[in-house]
Each structure stands twice: as structure tokens, then as C-alpha cells.
Amino acid sequence: MDLSSSSCASLSKTYHHHPFSLSLLHPNSLQLLRSHHLPHRRTLFLRNSPPPLLFSRQNNLPLTPVRVSNQSQNDSFVLEDVPHLTNFLPDLPSYPNPLQERQAYSIVKNTFVSPEDVVAQTIVIQKDSPRGIHFRRAGPREKVYFKPEEVRACIVTCGGLCPGINTVIREIVCGLKNMYGVEDILGIEEGYKGFYSKNTKRLTTKVVNDIHKLGGTFLRTSRGGHDTQKIVDNIEDRGINQVYIIGGDGTQKGAALIYEEVEKRRLQVAVAGIPKTIDNDIAVIDKSFGFDTAVEEAQRAINAAHVEVNSVENGIGIVKLMGRYSGFIAMYATLASRDVDCCLIPESPFYLEGRGGLFEFIEQSLKENGHLVIVVAEGAGQEYIASEVHAVNEKDASGNKLLLDVGPWLSHKIKDHFTKFSKMAVNMKYIDPTYMIRAIPSNASDNIYCTLLAHSAVHGAMAGYSGFTVGPVNSRHAYLPIARVTERPNTVKLTDRMWARLLESTNQPSFVASDQQRVDKE
Numbered sequence: 001m002d003l004s005s006s007s008c009a010s011l012s013k014t015y016h017h018h019p020f021s022l023s024l025l026h027p028n029s030l031q032l033l034r035s036h037h038l039p040h041r042r043t044l045f046l047r048n049s050p051p052p053l054l055f056s057r058q059n060n061l062p063l064t065p066v067r068v069s070n071q072s073q074n075d076s077f078v079l080e081d082v083p084h085l086t087n088f089l090p091d092l093p094s095y096p097n098p099l100q101e102r103q104a105y106s107i108v109k110n111t112f113v114s115p116e117d118v119v120a121q122t123i124v125i126q127k128d129s130p131r132g133i134h135f136r137r138a139g140p141r142e143k144v145y146f147k148p149e150e151v152r153a154c155i156v157t158c159g160g161l162c163p164g165i166n167t168v169i170r171e172i173v174c175g176l177k178n179m180y181g182v183e184d185i186l187g188i189e190e191g192y193k194g195f196y197s198k199n200t201k202r203l204t205t206k207v208v209n210d211i212h213k214l215g216g217t218f219l220r221t222s223r224g225g226h227d228t229q230k231i232v233d234n235i236e237d238r239g240i241n242q243v244y245i246i247g248g249d250g251t252q253k254g255a256a257l258i259y260e261e262v263e264k265r266r267l268q269v270a271v272a273g274i275p276k277t278i279d280n281d282i283a284v285i286d287k288s289f290g291f292d293t294a295v296e297e298a299q300r301a302i303n304a305a306h307v308e309v310n311s312v313e314n315g316i317g318i319v320k321l322m323g324r325y326s327g328f329i330a331m332y333a334t335l336a337s338r339d340v341d342c343c344l345i346p347e348s349p350f351y352l353e354g355r356g357g358l359f360e361f362i363e364q365s366l367k368e369n370g371h372l373v374i375v376v377a378e379g380a381g382q383e384y385i386a387s388e389v390h391a392v393n394e395k396d397a398s399g400n401k402l403l404l405d406v407g408p409w410l411s412h413k414i415k416d417h418f419t420k421f422s423k424m425a426v427n428m429k430y431i432d433p434t435y436m437i438r439a440i441p442s443n444a445s446d447n448i449y450c451t452l453l454a455h456s457a458v459h460g461a462m463a464g465y466s467g468f469t470v471g472p473v474n475s476r477h478a479y480l481p482i483a484r485v486t487e488r489p490n491t492v493k494l495t496d497r498m499w500a501r502l503l504e505s506t507n508q509p510s511f512v513a514s515d516q517q518r519v520d521k522e
């Protein structure tokens, strides 16, 4: 452990400007520890006030909680914080938040979120477990670091579509205007490349008034075209000082690069990410907006498949749903429907032939029930298909691998098997509602969720945070370090109870040998 008092002094100075840090970090109580394992990372360890506090924070680099061995387990508390403009602009003035003047908020008991409010990542704990990782609670702060009349905000949407994007756009515009009196808001068209290749669109509350009733994105979108230098040049040239970036994992990685460049150039620009993905593959947050809407829409396809196969002899319905690397849509649509007999997802490799294979299960189900419905996520069985067909490794403009089409492949394999090796004539009904589940407007609960996301982003940007993303963690909205949501995707855990619930409801094979199950569990 390397203890350095000069680093201590400079750190306490840096943190002095930070509202949250002020209340927690007293110079006398600081000890700077350098982890042997993470020499580039700084850990602040407070001793003076009970309970002792472990405060983990660093700029730009992915934050990994650092545990201190001489700390008793149940006292440790880790805050994974987000950057603030005063980290690199220490003299930035602050102003009273105009929200307190708003009539709508005048009766709110606590108009402002306390700077000490944090959201716990893990809420199910045991008496002696460590206090664990926490995130800064989202919401309006007493002080803002922008004068509303000096704000020039912009909004951009990138990546694939998702129900609710328009609601988020609408609520950023309305939130900025109605809560803070900000009027200068620009729409960047067609994703990241729109920063440097398109004119902007003026966004007013009137322009966005009805867009939440429409699917898609009012600002259009694109893949590829992220050029950090050109984007930040453009932000500077246009005098933009708040950037709202709506998009998935790729987009959020791009947002982190934009923030890094903003910090390097010492610009007073708040960069706020709003995570979007139909696949629900973003880590840490409870779920992504539009996911519920997509699952609901998928019910229509599953229901159609069920009606079809129920009306014929030996009917097999196959419904292909989105989900590149994460099978959440397929899993939740299956669990919600109860008409599905088998759900295939990317996380659970399956096999067709032999004991415990899919063919055996289909034959058994047909004999017992006369029909069955299979839901397959688009990313399922990719290695299996690749081993059988000559596949070219293609990527989209953002560098995402283009998937082999599992739906037609599976339909063909099943038909072929039953024609050649079984006396059963099967009646195949294949339904591919892929884009239909994401090209629709968001449902009521997603609309409300989108509103909270948008408002959290607006409050965070006005409060001077930059290089952060927003999202609910255990139902409470929080400000999250971008690296935390992009470092690894959220996937279905086969060892969680939810997958067991699914297996129980479909009665499908687990496709995992029992000794393998035991090893995974261990």
C-alpha cells in the first residue's frame, strides 16, 4: 500500500468542489490507498466517522469496486460515482435550481434530492454482508451549473429502433422547457454521423407534442459513423453545452468517448446517456425501456402461432423474436404467454438429435398434444448453424456481427427430420415478427418509464454531471458511470430462478447434461 500525503492534498482539493464529496470527504479523514492490483486506480478510504466508508472513484477509466482487506466486511460501502464538470472546471459558478419556483413542484415535500442519497446495487443482503456498491441517486439538485437561458441542448438517437424513443425525446424537450425554462434545443438527425453531415432540427414542446404516439425515432437513426473528433468539433462549433444521447451499448461507448474528449478540451458540456435496447442487454439497470412493449407485442405472434397449430394435425409453430446475445424477449414472451412449449435462446445451446434433443421433444409433444409452439431468439444456435452452413463473417456498419437466420434454418431441419426419419407428417407454421415488436409506440408503463429516464437525464445535466448514463437500479433511478453499463452485456442467467420457471412452464429439455448442470452451479 502506497500512502502519499501530497496526493491526498491534491485529491481533497479536487473533491472540494464536488457537492457530494464535500459532505463526505474531510481532508483529515483521508487516506489514499493504491491497490496493488489496480495501480492506476484511486481509492479513498475514510476512517473518522462511523461507519467507515470505502469510496471508490476515478475519472474516465472503468470503475471497479476495490475491497480493502483490513476493513470489516459489513462496514464497506462503495460509491461508483459519475464525473462532474467541476472536476475539470473548478471555478464553474452554480445557481439556485429554478425548479423551486415552479408551481407544480411547490408542494413537493423534498423538491431536491439530497447529495448524500445513493441507490444500492444489491438490496437482498444478509446481516453480515458488505454494504456493497452504490450509485448516486438521480433527481433535481439544489444547485445547477447552467443558466437556463445559456443552455443549448441537443438530442441524438443511434442504433436500432425501440418503442419509446420518441417519448424520451419528447420528455427531454418538455422537461428542459417546463422544469428549467430551457428553450434552445436541437435535434441531431440520423445518429452520430448527423453531428457532422446534417443540419439540425429545432425542437420545441409544440414540435414534439404528439411524437410519443408514433413508433420509430422522430430524429431518425443510423449505425456506424462515430467520429469523436468531428462530433466534438461540431458540438463546439454549434455552441452546444448539453448533449443527450439515446442508444444501446455501442452508443453509450460512443458517449463515453465524447465525454473524454469534452473533458480533454475542458468544455462546459454535459454529456448524458439514456440507455436504449430492445434486447434488454444493458447491465446494471433493472430493464430497458420498450422491452415491456416488445414482449407484449410478441404475444400477438405467439398467439397466432398457437391458433394456427391448434387447428391442424401435428402443427408446429415457430416464432422468431429479437435478441442477438440475450434471450430476454424470448424468455419473457414465453413466460407471459403459457402457450409456448419450447424457448430457445442464445445463452442456452441446444441440440437437435438424440436423447434429450429437440427432435425427441417435438415428437413426444406431438404425440401427447397434437401440436407445439417454439419460440426462438434470433441469436440462438448460431454456432450450430455455422457448423453446418458455409457462413461468411459479415458485420453491420457499427461492427456488430450479422447473424445467421435461425428461423428458416430450424423450420427446415425439423421438416426434413420428420419427413425422412419419422412417419409423422408435420404442419409447419413459421412466423417472423422481428421488426413488428420494435417498430411500435411504447405502451403506458414504458411511456412513464421513458418520462422518468428523460427527466433524470435533464436533472443530471443541469446539475453539472457529465459522462453519465441513467437508469433504474432496484426501482430507483440512478446516475451510472457509462463504463459500468457497457463493460459487459446483460444476459439470461441459466442458473437463476427465472430460467428454471421457464423450464418448468414449458417442460422443455434443458439441453444440459446433469453433470454439466452441477459444474455450472458450483
Ligand SMILES: Nc1ncnc2c1ncn2[C@@H]1O[C@H](COP(=O)(O)OP(=O)(O)OP(=O)(O)O)[C@@H](O)[C@H]1O
Pocket: 158, 159, 160, 161, 191, 192, 193, 222, 223, 224, 225, 226, 247, 248, 249, 250, 251, 252, 253, 254, 255, 257, 276, 277, 278, 279, 397, 398, 400
Ligand atoms: N465502441 C464504440 N465506440 C464508439 N462508438 C461506437 C462504438 N460501438 C458503436 N458505436 C457507435 O454507436 C452507434 C450505435 O451503435 P450500434 O449500431 O452498435 O447500436 P447500439 O447503440 O448498440 O444499439 P442496439 O444494439 O440496441 O441497436 C453507431 O453510430 C456506432 O458507430
Ligand SMILES: O=P(O)(O)OC[C@H]1O[C@](O)(CO)[C@@H](O)[C@@H]1O
Pocket: 159, 160, 161, 248, 277, 278, 279, 322, 323, 324, 378, 396, 438
Ligand atoms: O436490422 P437492424 O436495424 O440493424 O437491427 C437488428 C438488430 O437490432 C436489435 O434489435 C438490437 O437493437 C437486435 O435485436 C437486432 O439483431
Ligand SMILES: [Mg+2]
Pocket: 159, 248, 249, 250
Ligand atoms: Mg448494441
